[in-house]
Amino acid sequence: MIVELGAFALILSLMLSVAQTGLSAVGGARRSPVLAGAGRGAAVATFVAVALAFAALIHAFVVSDFSVANVANNSHTAKPMLYKVAGAWGSHEGSMLLWCLVLTGYGAAMAFFGDSLPPRLRAYAIAIQGALGVLFLAYTVFASNPMERLLDPPVEGRSLNPLLQDPALAFHPPFLYAGYVGFSVVYSLSLAALIEGRIDAAWARWVRPWTLAAWSLLTVGITLGAFWAYYELGWGGWWFWDPVENASFMPWLIGAALLHSAIVTEKRGALPGWTAFLALAAFTFSMLGAFLVRSGVLTSVHAFAVDPTRGVLLLIMMGVAAGAGFLLFGLRAGSLNPGGQFRPVSRESAIVLNNILLSTATAVVLLGTLYPLIREAMDGEAVSVGAPFFNLTFVPLMILAFCVLPAGPLLAWKRGDAKGVARKLWTVLAAAAALGLIAYGIVQPRKALASGGLVVGFWLLGGALLEMGERLKLLRVPFAESARRARGLPRGAWGTTLAHAGLGVFVLGASFETAWRVEAAQALSLNDSHALGAYTLTLTDVGTVEGPNYLAERGIVKITDKAGREICHAEPERRFYPTGSQTTSEVAICPRVLDDIYVVLGERRAGEGGKPAWLVRAYVNPWVRLIFLGPLIMALGGAVSLSDRRVRLGVGRRAGEVVS
Amino acid sequence: MSRVRALLVALAAVALMGSASEPSERLPDPAQEARARVLFKEVRCLVCQNESIDDSEAQLAGDLRRIVREQVKAGRSDGEIRAFLVQRYGEFVLLKPRFSAGNAALWLAPVGVLLVGGVLMVGLLRRRRTVETELSREEEDRVARLLQDD
Numbered sequence: 001m002i003v004e005l006g007a008f009a010l011i012l013s014l015m016l017s018v019a020q021t022g023l024s025a026v027g028g029a030r031r032s033p034v035l036a037g038a039g040r041g042a043a044v045a046t047f048v049a050v051a052l053a054f055a056a057l058i059h060a061f062v063v064s065d066f067s068v069a070n071v072a073n074n075s076h077t078a079k080p081m082l083y084k085v086a087g088a089w090g091s092h093e094g095s096m097l098l099w100c101l102v103l104t105g106y107g108a109a110m111a112f113f114g115d116s117l118p119p120r121l122r123a124y125a126i127a128i129q130g131a132l133g134v135l136f137l138a139y140t141v142f143a144s145n146p147m148e149r150l151l152d153p154p155v156e157g158r159s160l161n162p163l164l165q166d167p168a169l170a171f172h173p174p175f176l177y178a179g180y181v182g183f184s185v186v187y188s189l190s191l192a193a194l195i196e197g198r199i200d201a202a203w204a205r206w207v208r209p210w211t212l213a214a215w216s217l218l219t220v221g222i223t224l225g226a227f228w229a230y231y232e233l234g235w236g237g238w239w240f241w242d243p244v245e246n247a248s249f250m251p252w253l254i255g256a257a258l259l260h261s262a263i264v265t266e267k268r269g270a271l272p273g274w275t276a277f278l279a280l281a282a283f284t285f286s287m288l289g290a291f292l293v294r295s296g297v298l299t300s301v302h303a304f305a306v307d308p309t310r311g312v313l314l315l316i317m318m319g320v321a322a323g324a325g326f327l328l329f330g331l332r333a334g335s336l337n338p339g340g341q342f343r344p345v346s347r348e349s350a351i352v353l354n355n356i357l358l359s360t361a362t363a364v365v366l367l368g369t370l371y372p373l374i375r376e377a378m379d380g381e382a383v384s385v386g387a388p389f390f391n392l393t394f395v396p397l398m399i400l401a402f403c404v405l406p407a408g409p410l411l412a413w414k415r416g417d418a419k420g421v422a423r424k425l426w427t428v429l430a431a432a433a434a435l436g437l438i439a440y441g442i443v444q445p446r447k448a449l450a451s452g453g454l455v456v457g458f459w460l461l462g463g464a465l466l467e468m469g470e471r472l473k474l475l476r477v478p479f480a481e482s483a484r485r486a487r488g489l490p491r492g493a494w495g496t497t498l499a500h501a502g503l504g505v506f507v508l509g510a511s512f513e514t515a516w517r518v519e520a521a522q523a524l525s526l527n528d529s530h531a532l533g534a535y536t537l538t539l540t541d542v543g544t545v546e547g548p549n550y551l552a553e554r555g556i557v558k559i560t561d562k563a564g565r566e567i568c569h570a571e572p573e574r575r576f577y578p579t580g581s582q583t584t585s586e587v588a589i590c591p592r593v594l595d596d597i598y599v600v601l602g603e604r605r606a607g608e609g610g611k612p613a614w615l616v617r618a619y620v621n622p623w624v625r626l627i628f629l630g631p632l633i634m635a636l637g638g639a640v641s642l643s644d645r646r647v648r649l650g651v652g653r654r655a656g657e658v659v660s
Numbered sequence: 661m662s663r664v665r666a667l668l669v670a671l672a673a674v675a676l677m678g679s680a681s682e683p684s685e686r687l688p689d690p691a692q693e694a695r696a697r698v699l700f701k702e703v704r705c706l707v708c709q710n711e712s713i714d715d716s717e718a719q720l721a722g723d724l725r726r727i728v729r730e731q732v733k734a735g736r737s738d739g740e741i742r743a744f745l746v747q748r749y750g751e752f753v754l755l756k757p758r759f760s761a762g763n764a765a766l767w768l769a770p771v772g773v774l775l776v777g778g779v780l781m782v783g784l785l786r787r788r789r790t791v792e793t794e795l796s797r798e799e800e801d802r803v804a805r806l807l808q809d810d
Contacts, residue, residue, distance in 0.1 A: 240711075240715075342785075343785075352781055353781070356777035356778070356780075356781060359773070359777065360773045360774045363769065363773045364770045367770075368766070371757075371766050375762065375763075378762075381751060381762060382750060382751065382752040383751045383752060384704045384710075384751075384752050384755050384757070385756075385757060385766065386710065386712065386755025387701065387712070387755060388702050389756050389757065389766075392756070393770045397770070397774070520681075521679065521683055523683060523684075615682070
């Protein structure tokens with residue numbers, strides 16, 4: 001019954017989104033507050049209806065109603081409750097419903113909190129958001145309905161892929177989608193402004209908070225995914241340049257470019273066309289991501305819910321939405337006011353350079369991701385484009401961007417003082433270079449390139465701190481005065497510093513971990529020891545354990561340092577899930593401040609003298625925590641900026657609380 | 661007890677899998693082993709979902725690792741080993757496509773996009789420069805007079 005109600009609510013939401021589109025569009029065109037108000041009401045109602053449908057689906061998963069095809073295919077009675085709930089968005093159908101939930105949620109938020117938008121722009125934006133809703137809800141209802149019943153329900157479900165039964169991954173899709181689909185608001189606002197023919201500073205002020213929210217959420221989503229890959233896939237990698245990862249990374253890169261260009265448009269009225277273009281591109285890349293991930297046109301380690309037949313539909317939807325957007329942009333771009341002027345040395349120029357590098361990086365990721373498809377279509381040749389290609393192209397582009405980054409916030413708008421900025425920054429450069437040299441001298445084995453990476457990381461971190469120091473006049477005025485300045489500083493300034501510092505933290509972690517990880521693998525019998533860098537591992541026991549829906553072999557590995565002191569007991573497992581006949585290895589991680597000692601239990605084999613032995617694989621991952629901490633600091637920076645009064649005013653008084 | 665036995669049977673069934681760091685596969689010479697490990701990252705595990713043979717535990721990845729290790733041991737250069745793999749398994753086996761006529765677009769595009777961006781930026785700045793003109797002598801005098809009037 002509840003499932004039927006859910007199915008009904010889903011169809012209702014499609015009707016409501018049609019109403020939302022029609023009422024808002026006509027309301028905007030005729031300047032009718034009544035019709036536009038009805039459109040806003042329909043936007044909220046659409047969201048409520050989708051939320052009901054989503055709740056019904058979660059309920060079906062919670063009670064393990066296997067008469068629902070989606071539940072039977074993706075759940076199991078023995079699964080822990082968290083993963084039953086998370087199963088609701090673990091499948092293709094469920095994830096598309098989540099997409100619709102977020103899409104209509106943003107539509108409702110615009111209807112609720114857009115009071116400071118000009119009425120006409122708001123009505124158009126809600127109409128366009130509604131049209132996107134129609135597109136995706138129609139797809140969900142007609143081609144990917146998660147409420148479909150089975151005529152002959154099985155007694156037991158087929159369970160969720162055990163690799164996905166993990167807390168980080170349970171929350172990964174909601175964050176990712178909140179980020180992806182957050183760009184739909186920016187898309188709608190841009191199209192609405194293009195229809196009105198007015199892209200200006202006021203428009204940019206509304207675009208910024210939504211971009212900040214979407215980008216920050218996407219940052220958290222990607223970080224959760226990387227963290228999951230790190231500890232679940234069992235070899236300690238956290239980024240593979242896999243098509244699915246690239247799919248989420250492209251909107252992130254474009255979103256980062258948009259964040260910066262929107263500032264230029266807001267503060268200086270410059271680059272309006274480019275900012276609108278990026279706003280359309282961000283959501284286009286989000287849709288491309290959904291298409292790449294869900295259609296399975298590209299092979300990927302992470303493709304878990306794939307259906308090629310529906311890929312064509314998704315491609316058509318993407319073509320319609322992106323095509324309409326860019327067509328309108330092409331028609332209107334010429335008539336846009338070019339806006340404020342600036343000199344080659346200015347903050348505007350720095351941001352333009354940032355945008356060129358980020359866009360080129362996005363183009364590289366796009367081309368690398370799609371190239372195997374292109375080659376195959378062109379001459380039938382199967383080629384692979386993997387991590388080594390991206391490391392050779394993407395990384396240098398980013399390093400170039402990082403080299404100029406600290407100068408950006410120090411430059412004045414319009415006309416900057418290059419010499420003054422250089423005078424301020426040279427101490428940071430000297431300090432970063434000195435720290436890099438020290439690392440080169442003491443960290444064994446010596447690695448010049450990685451030491452260079454550390455210099456870049458320290459440069460970013462130092463640059464961000466220097467910029468904050470400059471704003472507070474730290475050390476130049478009495479401390480009390482600096483503290484007073486700190487209180488008076490807008491949150492946006494703190495956000496900038498946090499985001500740039502977070503990037504530095506990430507670069508430090510990535511450089512250190514990639515270059516200096518230590519690996520050891522050895523078949524150990526009970527009470528055998530093996531050296532891992534400065535540590536010693538001893539396998540003290542192996543037993544069997546019974547989990548809620550798996551059986552496991554669990555090893556107890558004692559880790560001692562050079563002095564023989566025991567640091568921790570690692571308890572890695574090899575799990576066997578009988579429902580899918582799948583084996584996974586559960587990594588044990590001993591955190592050491594910034595480092596991780598990472599232990600994996602391998603299979604049992606015959607050791608010396610016929611005694612049983614187990615392959616124990618272990619890594620010391622130095623500074624690995626920074627890799628995940630850095631992006632979280634960046635996301636925090638976004639959230640702090642979002643709470644800035646000046647930004648909040650743009651979307652109404654309480655929008656900051658809602659979207660963050 | 662039968663569940664434990666079921667577990668052991670199940671785990672034994674997958675015991676054929678090995679990782680790149682498998683001790684029994686390793687080359688005795690650490691320098692050669694290190695070279696092999698670098699090469700592993702460039703070679704695709706053909707049956708896997710976009711994994712290098714350094715990451716994969718699949719049996720085929722193990723076979724490819726054995727081939728690469730043998731070649732390294734026999735003193736072949738990295739280029740020779742790559743050529744050997746391509747000849748045997750096609751371009752698909754390399755995660756970093758070789759520079760060739762077919763792949764020129766892939767390798768040159770980043771430079772091309774960057775150049776286009778640079779040209780656009782220079783154009784943008786130049787257009788701005790012509791729009792933005794300094795005040796002429798006369799205008800400055802007028803400004804000064806207007807300010808004095810206040």
